[in-house]
Amino acid sequence: MARKETITKNDILNAAFEMAREEGFEQVSARTLASRAGCSTQPIFRVYKNMEELGDDLFTKAIAFFGAYFEEFPKLNDTPFVNLGLAYIRFSQEEQNLFRLLFLSENRHGKSLYDMLNGKNGVVVREINSAKIFGCKDPSGMFMKMWIFIHGAACMTLTGDYDLQEEDTIKLLEECYHAFQEV
Amino acid sequence: MARKETITKNDILNAAFEMAREEGFEQVSARTLASRAGCSTQPIFRVYKNMEELGDDLFTKAIAFFGAYFEEFPKLNDTPFVNLGLAYIRFSQEEQNLFRLLFLSENRHGKSLYDMLNGKNGVVVREINSAKIFGCKDPSGMFMKMWIFIHGAACMTLTGDYDLQEEDTIKLLEECYHAFQEV
DNA sequence: GCCGTATAGTAACGTATGTTATTATAATAT
DNA sequence: ATATTATAATAACATACGTTACTATACGGC
Numbered sequence A, B: 001m002a003r004k005e006t007i008t009k010n011d012i013l014n015a016a017f018e019m020a021r022e023e024g025f026e027q028v029s030a031r032t033l034a035s036r037a038g039c040s041t042q043p044i045f046r047v048y049k050n051m052e053e054l055g056d057d058l059f060t061k062a063i064a065f066f067g068a069y070f071e072e073f074p075k076l077n078d079t080p081f082v083n084l085g086l087a088y089i090r091f092s093q094e095e096q097n098l099f100r101l102l103f104l105s106e107n108r109h110g111k112s113l114y115d116m117l118n119g120k121n122g123v124v125v126r127e128i129n130s131a132k133i134f135g136c137k138d139p140s141g142m143f144m145k146m147w148i149f150i151h152g153a154a155c156m157t158l159t160g161d162y163d164l165q166e167e168d169t170i171k172l173l174e175e176c177y178h179a180f181q182e183v
Numbered sequence C: 001g002c003c004g005t006a007t008a009g010t011a012a013c014g015t016a017t018g019t020t021a022t023t024a025t026a027a028t029a030t
Numbered sequence D: 001a002t003a004t005t006a007t008a009a010t011a012a013c014a015t016a017c018g019t020t021a022c023t024a025t026a027c028g029g030c
Helices: A009-023 A030-037 A042-047 A051-072 A080-094 A096-103 A113-117 A123-133 A139-158 A166-182 B009-023 B030-037 B042-047 B051-072 B080-094 B096-103 B113-117 B123-133 B139-158 B166-182
Strands: none
Touching: A009 A030, A009 A042, A009 A051, A009 A096, A030 A042, A051 A080, A051 A096, A080 A096, A080 A123, A080 A139, A080 A166, A096 A139, A139 A166, A139 B139, A139 B166, A166 B139, A166 B166, B009 B030, B009 B042, B009 B051, B009 B096, B030 B042, B051 B080, B051 B096, B080 B096, B080 B123, B080 B139, B080 B166, B096 B139, B123 B139, B139 B166
């Protein structure tokens, strides 16, 4: 009946995601994206009503990416909280642009940090349960403090205001964990 | 000899600062700024070589503003660290755009967070000395941890991921302070 | 009161943005 | 083979950006 589609919605989204990842979300414009995807701007507006709609999809994909990153992160430390922190801080280092998009922008979906981390996989709840097993008095209060700390370290990593070797970070997180357990 | 200047460098800078403060740094363009200052774009380029140069001045002014904010912040709590945190977190709430510019952008002057806070006034050093007085074993390690925590709370405040009443924040900061003192 | 000159306003250039109209293309049903 | 039709490329529109050329203006020295 008609011409076959050569550029799929996925092609567009993938190209956009890689651009956002490598060059930053704000660098993804209709033209630069088209160039990256090896087509004109037309296929973009065929599959997306406008650029904002693509941005929403991109954001969702970034959440999923972070989730996978998190799951696959090697368990370098026995304490779940420490591992959680290491993964998060490393993500802020290795995926600066995605970190900015996910955790430092105006929230695209109205989803809070907590909601995002506690989605389908429920890492947060899992960690809190671990904390219970590890005999912490107030697991959710504990988690909140740890999370604030971890988030702070990650944000400072991003801006270059914090730059420790991994062993030092582990030590720092362990100290925190124990400190918060006492109170 | 010549016409008198009606729009001074300060007029430009002040207008730019207020714009950045209210609407965000990225909203300050030559035209929007001119409109705000009640003139054409010409006076801007008379006193500034280009917009980037104005951006540098703006950033410097923002640092000074934060310093003043900090100095004038009421001493709501006896513990200096807690006060420090309260001021910082409140700043992130009340001056979201300036907070972003100062603490979450690519650093304009290559100045680290620490350097900025430890400028002429030396708040940081002062706090560390207070900590010594308060009998903390490792004041600088302690300060680092507190600062990471405070920064984390402020960043989460900015994105709406943390939203406690002031009394709760005080309680949280006090708990942290004591926790870190134990270790 | 006129002249020189620094200042400010107007308008333009070149570039980039999102988006849309138009044209060309390729695959299928007939 | 031809007509139909969804797809993709080209080109354009309206807007915004930094920046600069040009023009008008107003002030101080004479």
